[in-house]
Amino acid sequence: MRKSWLLGVMSLCFTAAFAQQRDSRIREYLSPVRIVWQQDSVQIENEHYLLLPGNGQADLSNSRVCVIRSTDTRHPALLLDFGKEIQGGIQFVTGMPASQKPVRIRVRFGESVSEAMCEIDGKNGATNDHAVRDFQLSLPWLGVAEVGNSGFRFVRIDLPDDSVELQLKEVRAIATYRDIPYKGSFRCSDERLNQIWQTGAYTVHLNLQEYLWDGIKRDRLVWIGDMHPEVMTVNTVFGYNEAVPKSLDLTRDITPLPNWMNGISSYSIWWLLIQRDWFRYQGDWTYLQSQKDYLIGLLKVLISKVDASGREHLDGMRFLDWPSNENPEAINAGLQALMVQAMKYGAELCSLLQEPELADTCRETEARLRKAAPEVVKPFLALKKKPTEPGMKQAAALLAWAGLMDAKEADQKYLSQEGGHGFSTFYGYYMLRSMALADNYSGALDIIRSYWGAMLDMGATTFWEDFNLDWLPNAAPIDELVPDGKKDIHGDFGAYCYKGFRHSLCHGWASGPTSWLTEYVLGVQVMEPGCRVLRIVPHLADLDWVEGTFPTPKGIVKIRHEKQPDGSISSKIEAPEGIVINK
Structure with a gap:
């Protein structure tokens, strides 16, 4: 009897230990x-x-x-x-x-x-x-x-x-x-956009392994700053997935304060911004509370990097994305904007976590950052560079997003200039968002078609770590042998850490159009944590109709919009109980 009991206990212990390591894929x-x-x-x-x-x-x-x-x-x-x-x-x-x-x-x-x-x-x-x-x-x-x-x-x-x-x-x-359903969906009257939405979703799905990776060939790592566009795609397509909090926690646990995540100051800011957006979409109060101590400590470190006049002095690697790496004025302007967002979201999270004093400090710091912004931004605006040169559209997008630059001015002066030229796969997401702030939905759709669509034309089934429209002339696609006299779109291009064949052709940060199309064309905007309140305002631009689904913690929202002969939009929306829809 004793031996049988002991074997049973050993079996339970083995099962528990095994379950902790079981692969979810x-x-x-x-x-x-x-x-x-x-x-x-x-x-x-x-x-x-x-x-x-x-x-x-x-x-x-x-x-x-x-x-x-x-x-x-x-x-x-x-x-x-x-x-x-x-x-x-x-x-x-x-x-x-x-x-x-x-x-x-x-x-x-x-x-x-x-x-x-x-x-x-x-x-x-x-x-x-x-x-x-x-x-x-x-x-x-x-x-x-x-x-x-x-x-x-x-x-x-x-x-x-x-x-x-x-x-x-x-x-x-x-x-x-991961064998998970695509709870979110998007279809419209333009099949090219449908394919782009699906390709972005699939790109993130491949990177949604035990953790949320940057790429599946190179950078099979948790780069926390790069995760923000990926997390927005997860929210849009899959809804809650454990890989997101696992990745956030992994980076937190290996980065004791006051160190910067991945050695990059802006990446610690992105961790904070992801926490806010993850809670906004998923409403996981228990998880947010578990982040409280680190979140408070991080905010205090960030606040300490702002001087009395309101200028940021972030140390560590000062980084937006690789294409803007040689444009210090753009980096300075972009980091000032990211710090504004950090303080804005920090105050919001501190209020939720019942830390009113720190919330007030965040608001005061945000006000100082905004007051000092014109002096920080002035050297960027004075640059004698084309809008398509590296860093220009990146900085303009962040300034518009943070409200440090008029969105219409940013769009007309920088973002819409020469279409997708000067876009990057990572910061292209923020460029599209800022174009939406400027009400330039038609221009954004055209750039999605030409920039992300060009990768599909080159044989892509996933979106790439980086891409430049200037690579296209005389280039052969990735799915054929390169003929004599043709350029190799993979081996002949790239820069920084992605030169030639080191270039990753499946990078989750390039999935921005997927969440953008759902948010701005299908029109789904989350107004309260856990998607309790959604505002649905479609922007069809040149499309005749759009339909899709959107995952919430309470179930799937079904949406269809059709353009009427008089230009008005007829909408049909079905939402689960507990979800309030505003128009």
Whole structure:
């Protein structure tokens, strides 16, 4: 009896320990959709079998196998396309050649065709940083091997050794992701916008792993400042997801005050802004209370960085986004604006957390920051730079968002100049928001179509770490071999930390149009925490109709707007009990 009881206790302890480490993701196996390229194709037989659905099981029939043979002079290879970007690895199911020995292969993952075809040479940007994408392994005789953990769409397989035979029954990608529903949706009369909304949602879905990552090939990390556009997409598409508070808490716990999160002062500000917006959408009072001590401490650190005149003096790395990194006047103006937002949201959160004295201090500090803003902003406004040069639209967007610059002036002087030229994938979200503040919804939609849409035209299935419309002339898409005389849109461009093939083609911060289209075109604005009160005011611009859903903690809101012959909008809205809709 005693032994049975002890075994039961041990079993419970094991189960509890195991549950703490259980992966919340699932694995899905995908067969390739096409063979892009072959080397020494005469040495490859029945490669079409690789495109058939598989079951992941080696068998004795050996009837549907691709046979690849090398010689001392021929080393065959092939390049597979799995149809869309995924996060995960790859599975090989082998047959039974006569040698019965393991066969060595080389595997290269690529987010583009050209990345999968390249060498890591120290010049082209290709690396094995964060995730190994170029490696060799031995495949068993009549068995299954699974390997890899990266972001990719394309896989190149080489047979490097002389005089060997490889039999492949299957080569399948292993997609690893959270199996969660898309509670939010967006459809309108422009299919290009629909595809852009969906691509932004999918980009964040891939990065919504155990934590909310920056990218799935490189930067598989929690960069807290970069998370804000991602969190807004999570709010819009998935509703509550544990990865968001887990990521916020991880960064908090590894960053004791007065240190800056990720070593960047603005990123600690973004942590604060995310806390406010997460509570606004999800209304999780218990979670907000658990942040109280750190939040109060952070606000005090931020306040200490504002002098008596109201100018910020943030130390650490002074950063907005990479394209604005060489424009100190833009960075100074942008950080002043971010500090205004931090004090505004800080006062709001302190009032909720019953810290009235600190709330008053935040308001007083905000007032000083606003009073000093003209002197901080003046050097930026005096710059003899084109609006499309790095940092110009970024700073203008933050100034308009914080109310330090008239939104219409910011739009006309900077944001709308030359359309999407001068946009960045990260701060493009804030540029779009500021254009909405200027009531320029038509202009914002045109930029979404041309800027984010251009990535789709280049073969993207997820949005990129950075993108510049100036890269487009004479550029080949990512899903084809680059012809002679053409530019490689992946390998030939990029800057800072994303030069060449190091450039991530799946970065969650680029998802801004997804939440923006829901907020401003579908018209859903959260007015009270937990979405208790929503204000729904659509802006259809040149669209005939828009419909969609929006997740709240109390259920799904269904919305449809149609433009009438007289230009008015007819709306149909269905909301769950407990949600008040204002128009």
